[in-house]
Amino acid sequence: MTSPTVNLISECFIRPADDGLSAGANKPIHFTPFELPFLNLNYSQKGLLFAKPPPPENQDFSITSYLEDLRRSLSATLTHFYPLAARLATRKQQNPHSYVIYIDPENSPGVKFVYATVDVNISDILTSTHVPLVVHSFFDLNNVINHDGHTLPLLSIQVTELNDGIFIGGSVNHLIADGTSFWHFMAAWSETFRSKEQGRCFKRQAIKGYEPIINLPFTHHDQFIERFEHQQCKERFFHFSSATVSRLKAKANAECNTGKISSLQAVSAHLWRCITRVRRQSGESETICTLVISNRRRLNPPLSDDYFGNPIQTVRGTATVGDLMGHGLGWAALRLHEAVGNHDNTAVEKWLESWFKNPVVYKFNGLLHPNAVHIGSSPRFDMYGCEFGLGKAVAARSGGANKADGKMTMYPGRDGGGSMDVEVCLLPEYMRDLEEDDEFINALT
Template identity: 70%
Template sequence: MISECYVKPLHELSLEAKQPIYFTPFELVFLNGNYSQKGLLFAKPTPPENQDFSISTFLDDLRRSLSATLDHFYPLAARLATRKQENPPCYVIYIDPENCQGVKFVHGTLDATVADIVTSKDVHILVHSFFDLNNAINHDGHTLPLLSIQVTELADGIFIGGSVNHMLADGTSFWHFMATWSEIFRSKAISRPPIFKKWVLDGSDPIINLPYTHEEQFIKRSEHAHVRERFFHFSSALVAKLKARANAECNTNKISSLQAVAAFIWRCVTRVRRQPNKSETICRLVSNNRSRVNPPMTDNYVGNPVQLVSTTTTVEDLMAHGLGWAALKLNEAVKNHDYSEVKKWVESWLKNLFVYKLSGLFNPNLVHFGSSPRFDMYGCEFELGKAVAARSGSVNKADEKMTMYPGREGGGSMDVEVFLLPEYMMDLEHDEDFISALESN
């Protein structure tokens, strides 16, 4: 670590911007969640294309453009606050923009190369050191930064990694922030102003009073077993082939590329786990509710309006039927997750408030897909050219977790970061269906 500082918005906040921002039910349930960690690996500019590149100048430009970006994304520079009383019990958690302590900005160096990172069979353990706040949970945002940026200089590369409080931002919001920062770095313009006015269910109070008097009543930190981490690349041709196969098997055209790839991985992972035939297997996707609420929100809405959507069957049925059958079950689960389902869940939660314990969200028969290949990660260039690779940090990783990324070459290609216990990963690497498909890339 070379240095760290805190970056604040370039200009003083308006009176309106200093007002508290209250969380929605989608966000409050994740008080125990870890920060989200994503970042981009770039090749360092080299002569003769860029004779004048200076890391110190680049860092100064990053800090200045980050400050200008925080004029728009000012809640990321704030801290959480809690208003509470014991009689009657009142516990309200919110973002306090007036407590503008800034975004943490860390500069570090590492004696490694880009090739060390991208050619490693498993995700290189050094990648975990590219991120800050590795042990933080969302509730820690009362005292810790809501966003920390770490810039790590490699021998021939630069990694820009962000650790963001997951109650403030889902993947849609994080990559919106990164795109805006890159845009301002390049031209000082902004094409998509963020929206922080929170969605509220008609007839409900925007200020939610949790039934607690102390954080010990709901805070539960979780630990996960050691897993292996690998990236598997699905070319645009392979994605198209899996999508066409899934749709043809069901005589339909409604199965998406993501659903086809997720179903393929679900079947392969379930097979290598060797669960009993009569046991349940679950496939779960993270659903973006922006387009599902009424009125719908745009992708400029900043927050974490997501829910978990799943489908369940027996191992026997999943293995007996084809790819299309599994993909269609995912398609139906997503289709059925409409506004009436979202509204029903919110109304139920408001009658019986609770906070998820992460250990309760996972089980050994689950395959969980997070993030999205639709995020424009590689559009964030910071005048370094297209990133060489995208990577994630050490948190939010468990035996059942899969993280989706767009492929660097675009065209509908995908990269899937797979986390499995070592024995399952070894079997997946030798699974005939899985390997033969990837070899056809």
């Protein structure tokens, strides 16, 4: 079936409001060892789908006025998040050798703001078994990598008008913001839109143990840049109700005779086991489950919760396929629990020491594993707390960035209460088998 066409209507750049920029707002902002390795990854893409006001209230709804309110409040919010309006820069020297990448607030063309339309209804998005391809077109800056932030916006907002809804999608450079930081910004914008006081801002702080200006061992970006082709995968959302999550957590803890396995670890272990089963790999082959983890509270001293950046790493549980399938849910969940627990300040400092001896920029293809499950984002993000004059969003969705076989994206359930939505990305044959896997489906029902 042909995907509907998203029509570009207008685009502009939004700069911070002139008032209120802090002193020193033009100073370079340098990246950390947690951020620089991700120069080759795509921008992060997340967004919210809202319903337009129903009749008769919709008679008073004007898309022109609504867009103007979004632009105005975005400009005001950028006063407190001014680096998002900037671009990346590289300073190179030959004698002595130096190659430093940083955010240059003096080069601040603004955040891109796009308005588009599409002949699609909310029901077309929500009732489709698999995520329709048109959703990827609700985001700007597709197929670009973080290094492209030298010439492209660090943040682009695309507002797509559906027949009966509005989708607000953000594409943000992943060097400058992880999920925690992106939703922190979206909450601040939402509060400003609703004319509420908001005390959020772009906050950085020094990380103990390394120089703030990092010299990369390159003389040209061709030495580390690698673009990649996306796999043709199927994407589907699965809803884990609060009761389902509670059952999986209780089962995992009971099997291990413990109470320390979290809800996220139990659900992740369930996904790991079921997806490994449908891949039908040999029992001797290795399977891994990686979890994206924030270092904010793991450092000593810790970073503040509202530290704005991308201080993330991944931890992994590993097993042979035979061991993973030969043991129960609790065994798998305990592998993940131990991986998370072992990632403390000592582990982070050890990684930092190793990285400084050999600074690396990850290549996406090198991160792929034929039998991996990769858990990203978090059900703890307050996505549905971000309202823009249209009430609570009816759904959250992501773009096509950084998608590959085995990528799982976690969302809070719209109804709260500990429920979760999981966006599962798999090769078509694996998705078909997962949809018929008894253990997977029985847990959901």
